[in-house]
Amino acid sequence: MTLDSHSAERPHVSGSGSPKPAIVIVARGESPELSDGQEKFISHTDFWLTDGNLILIAGDTAFRVYQGLLTRNSAVFADMFATAAADVxxxxxxxxxxxxxxxxxxxxxxxxxxxxxxxELRLRDGLPVSDFSELHAAIHLAHKYQCSSVETRALSVLKQYYTPHFVEYTRYSTSRPRMLRPPRDVAITAVNIARLTDTPSVLPFALYRVCTLEDQMKYRYRRRDGSVEHLSADDFRLCVGSRDTLAKVMEVLVDAVFNTRPSSRCKIAEQCMRALRDIFDNVELNALYECDVLDSYEDAIANWAAGFKLCRICEKAMLARELAQRRRVWKLLPGVFGMTVEECGFTTGAESSW
Incomplete structure (x- = not known):
């Protein structure tokens, strides 16, 4: 049988009038002599179950698995075996x-x-974790083979990072997430996954991350099979247009957080006023035309406070303003990309969908 993963129609099952050459499946490292017309495949180290009753072949690798488990979870495989069991x-x-x-x-x-x-599971702090390429593969094949259980579970992991919840976004590194922090540029593929699976909650933050790529927005994600994917023309135009909006939002944030006077409780107001001016000049220069408005200034503020001798009271006030402004921007994010907060399930509080 041949299952074409790019076909939207029922999988084609080869007719008995054109039998394929015999196959030989061996463990990795074995080199048997082959007869004319025979094909050799390597059994997968982990997915070769001795009591399995179905063999899947991808590339040069054979997987021996359970037909019943696969057909129970995949509508595509269930349909294939229901209509072609007699035509093997x-x-x-x-x-x-x-x-x-x-x-x-x-x-x-x-x-x-x-x-x-x-x-074998990859563990971090005793919990299994995946990287983005693993989730990307699982979600795409689950969608192709109409395996909703796998798609739902893999998407739930993806949504830990591409989240609609501000609190989860700010605590990602310390919340024992199930996905390793992805590189910024895979956001292009996260957008495509959200479109493919109709998952609007992923879109605002994923589109925002694309905008922060600047001239790399045309980046193409290269899959393991050598094929590439990129943003759709509509999403590319959406991100290009949204960069100006985000840059203006950044100007407002920088002004609200850094262009201020010392706290009313400050004991060294003259010194802190000079420090605040120096910090604002530094930030304003570096933030011009930038779009990464959600990136935290927390570590930078600590360094600037020490370097420019800002008192602890004024430093804490600055940190509070910075957090409040990022929370405000988070709520704006869906609107930047033509969506609503309700449509995407965006929150700034402690709600969680994990």
Whole structure:
């Protein structure tokens, strides 16, 4: 059987009139002699279950899994076996063979890991974590094969970082998340995933992250199979247009946080006034035309306070203003990209969807 992952129609099952060459599946490192017309595949180290009753082939790798588990969770596989069980053209060790010619073996592994975990888990603080490429593969294959359970679970991990909740955004590094912090440039792919799966809560923050790429917004995410994906023309235009809006929001934030007078409780107002002016001049110069309005100034404020001799009272007041302004901007984010707070489920409080 051949399952074309790019086809939107029912998977094609090869007819018995054109049988494929016999296949040989061996463990990695083995080099058997092949007869004319035979094909060799390598059994996956983790996903080769000796009591499995279905073999999937992706690239040069064979996966022996459970047909019942796959068909129970995937509408595409269920339909394929329901309509073509009597038309199997390839077998190996008593198992039907399904070829996935346009699927990278690492992508299939990541999809199967969510469905029937067999690979060793990557742990951090005792909890399993994934990286973005693993989630990307699992979500795309789950969507192609209509496996809603895998898609929902993988999306729940993705939404820990591309979150609609300000509190979760600010606490990501310390909240034991299940996804390693992704590079900024994969936000382009996060936008595409949100569009593909109709997940509007991911869009505002993912689109914002794209805007902060500046001249790299045309970046193309290279998949494991060598294909590339990029922003749609509509989303590219949306991000280009939104950069000016974000730059103006940044001007307002910088003015509100840094262009102020000393606290009413300050004991060294003259010294702090000089420090505040120096800090504002420094920030204003570096923030001009920038879009990364949600990036925290917390560490920078601590350094500036020490360097410019700002008192602790004025430093705390500045930190409070900075947090309040970023919370305000968070609530504005959906509107920047033509959406509503309600549509995206955006909050600035302690609500959580994890």
């Amino acid at each position: 053209t390839e077998m190996f060790d008593g198992c039907p063979v399904v070829r996935l010619p346009q699927v990278h073996p690492d992508d299939l592994r990541d999809f199967l890991q969510y469905l029937m975990p067999c690979s």
